[in-house]
Amino acid sequence: MKIAMLARNPNLYSHKRLVEAAEERGHTLDILNTTRCTVNIASHRPTVMYRGETLSGYHAVIPRIGASITNYGLAVLRQFEMSGVWSLNESVAIGRSRDKLRSTQIMAKHGLGLPLTAYANDPKQAEEIIKAVNGPPVVIKLLEGTQGIGVVLAETLKGGASIIEAFRGANVNIMVQEFIKEAGGSDIRCLVVGGKVVAAMKRQGAEGEFRSNLHRGGTAQLIKITPEERSTAVRAAKHMGLNVCGVDLLRSNHGPVIMEVNSSPGLEGIENATGKDIAGQIIEFIEGHAKPNSTKTKGKG
Ligand SMILES: Nc1ncnc2c1ncn2[C@@H]1O[C@H](COP(=O)(O)OP(=O)(O)OP(=O)(O)O)[C@@H](O)[C@H]1O
Ligand SMILES: [Mg+2]
Numbered sequence: 271m272k273i274a275m276l277a278r279n280p281n282l283y284s285h286k287r288l289v290e291a292a293e294e295r296g297h298t299l300d301i302l303n304t305t306r307c308t309v310n311i312a313s314h315r316p317t318v319m320y321r322g323e324t325l326s327g328y329h330a331v332i333p334r335i336g337a338s339i340t341n342y343g344l345a346v347l348r349q350f351e352m353s354g355v356w357s358l359n360e361s362v363a364i365g366r367s368r369d370k371l372r373s374t375q376i377m378a379k380h381g382l383g384l385p386l387t388a389y390a391n392d393p394k395q396a397e398e399i400i401k402a403v404n405g406p407p408v409v410i411k412l413l414e415g416t417q418g419i420g421v422v423l424a425e426t427l428k429g430g431a432s433i434i435e436a437f438r439g440a441n442v443n444i445m446v447q448e449f450i451k452e453a454g455g456s457d458i459r460c461l462v463v464g465g466k467v468v469a470a471m472k473r474q475g476a477e478g479e480f481r482s483n484l485h486r487g488g489t490a491q492l493i494k495i496t497p498e499e500r501s502t503a504v505r506a507a508k509h510m511g512l513n514v515c516g517v518d519l520l521r522s523n524h525g526p527v528i529m530e531v532n533s534s535p536g537l538e539g540i541e542n543a544t545g546k547d548i549a550g551q552i553i554e555f556i557e558g559h560a561k562p563n564s565t566k567t568k569g570k571g
């Protein structure tokens with residue numbers, strides 16, 4: 271097969287591993303810098319141009335679109351889909367999972383466990399919002415945050431209200447969540463490929479840190495998940511419509527709650543923690559499923 275990967279940095283561990291796994295199985299995998307792809311809308315046949323040439327002959331595309339270029343990246347991916355190329359994760363599903371409001375609404379509708387969550391627009395309502403999620407304490411986070419930056423723990427009503435006022439005053443969009451103290455600064459990353467959890471790891475935040483992000487000094491280890499955690503991760507992937515994703519869960523007193531669903535999960539932490547060939551499993555999923563003209567916009571909402 272001839273596979274394209276939309277990615278900006280060819281040197282990232284995940285990207286190198288996918289190239290390696292594809293080549294081991296006799297495929298070619300070209301890394302295309304997403305921002306250098308141009309979308310040709312003017313013709314009847316949708317095409318993507320790259321370095322002055324019209325791309326053709328791809329059987330599958332692996333989208334690894336960074337959060338900072340979601341909009342343009344999804345336009346490029348849609349163009350591939352419209353020209354009949356099968357995508358590992360469909361553009362609509364990626365867009366759905368990247369929008370925190372939309373994704374939490376969909377998951378709540380399907381009865382998936384979530385922390386009590388409220389979205390704050392009017393800073394005058396700050397105290398009511400904190401109380402609405404049974405706080406304080408509450409976790410306040412930026413809707414467009416990443417790597418744990420912009421995730422703040424507020425322990426008092428007044429403190430939380432001033433943080434909300436400060437963010438909203440700067441026109442930053444935020445959500446306010448019940449603090450899952452019992453998670454003890456750890457979360458569980460479940461890697462889902464084709465409707466199955468193929469690997470899971472526990473990430474533990476550094477001493478005195480409630481955020482488990484590896485970028486914030488957290489550490490990862492292999493973990494055995496419960497059947498309830500497994501089905502939560504699988505259902506989250508299904509309702510998002512994602513074939514491959516990382517589902518992050520916290521262990522709360524009221525069962526597993528979903529933090530987020532990541533459509534471009536990193537492979538380094540999880541392959542190292544579990545010793546599994548996840549890149550190989552992703553390529554094998556592509557082998558079994560890539561078909562031309564079969565984008566069908568899975569998932570709803
Ligand atoms: N409501 C909460 N209760 C307890 N801990 C939380 C809560 N929300 C977040 N955390 C901790 O903070 C970490 C970072 O939060 P979150 O995953 O929402 O943001 P992010 O990591 O910045 O986003 P991304 O994963 O997209 O990079 C979580 O992994 C978790 O350990
Ligand atoms: Mg996040």
Ligand SMILES: [Mg+2]
Pocket residue numbers: 417418483518529530
């Ligand atoms: Mg996170």
